[in-house]
Amino acid sequence: MKLYNEHDPAPNPRRVRIFMKEKGIDISLVHTPITKRAHKSPEHLARNPLGQLPVLELDDGTCISESVTICRFLEDLHPEPNLFGRDAKERANVDMWIRRIEFRLMTPVGQIWVHTHPFTAAVATATMGKQFTDYGEANRKIVDSACHLFDKELGNRQFFAADRYTVADIVAQSTFDFARFIGVDIPENATHLRAWYDRVSARPSATFDVPEALLAAARSARG
Template sequence: MKLYDTPLAPNPRRVRWLMAEKGIEDIEVVSLNLMEGQHKTPDYLRKAGLANVPMLELDDGTCITESVAICRYLESRYPEPNLFGRSPEETAVIEMWMRRGEMLVSLPFMNMVRHSHPAMAALESQSPEMAERSLKGGLGGLKVLDRRLADHEWLAADRLTIADIVTFSGLDFGRMVKFKPPEDLPNVVRWADAMRERPAAQAGMPKRAA
């Protein structure tokens, strides 16, 4: 199997994070330079259908895009530790918080960075108004999260799940424009610190200088 990704980007980071939590080391990682358009070559587009990373290419030639679809596939191949739920009830609640986290937090913060970071101008037709609206929306989403995290250590279950990974990967992309979760949302701050402290948080990030 081959995973096509790029360092720093939040969607591929979800897959790299899940791989690190599960100790998956037998997938070749092919790093593409988006700024050089390596995800827009005819060969890549033919396989992926869209100029996006991540993409997982299986040994039989099947190509899977969409970070959560890739994560779900890897969960069935490498079931432990469980990140998608062990019972119908748990699976549904994890799905619920994953979708809320994606729509209310992850997407707004990713859009905020895409529309405001100078380097992203290579990939996005930027609009300051869109950046501002995304930040406002994302902050509203963080309030929802803060209420949930007031009496839950993790978003969806009594352990880290894909809901935490999907939500945090978008939120943490905000660091590109120096965004930090506001101190008046103490439960989000505590949860974000716990996420950042996990060894898997380094997966998909540029290597630190020794």
């Protein structure tokens, strides 16, 4: 098996790498640099017609994309430690939280990235004619309200979907780290969410290795 991968801060490949570390799975990584448009090459489009990362290629050539789908596939092959839920109720909770995190947090963070960040200006202009900065900025409110919803929930338990770490925490963690990279922080007063963030960031799987030069470029590009 091979995982077509991109380095940090790309959040979606990172989800799979965190998941692999939590499970102790070793899969060879193939660096597919987005900055060189390797994800839009004919070879990669044959693996994933959306031209996105990550993609898991099986030994028989089957290609699986979508980070959560790849994780679910790996869970079937390596059931322990369990990260998707042990029974129907846990599995439903994990799935419910993944969907909430994807739609209420990842989607608006993505819109802020695409419509306000200088790094994406050229791609936004090529695909949509321009960056719709007002729309991008408006998404900050949606992120803020998601953070307060999550904060309230995390006042009642240690992790997103259960009283133990699951893949829902991985989806949230990778999204929050990417959000911070683009200048969107967890609100100061979301203290339960901040405590959760510190908890998951302390795990050995949580390495986030964005080169200092890239962090500095992102900071200075934002002004």
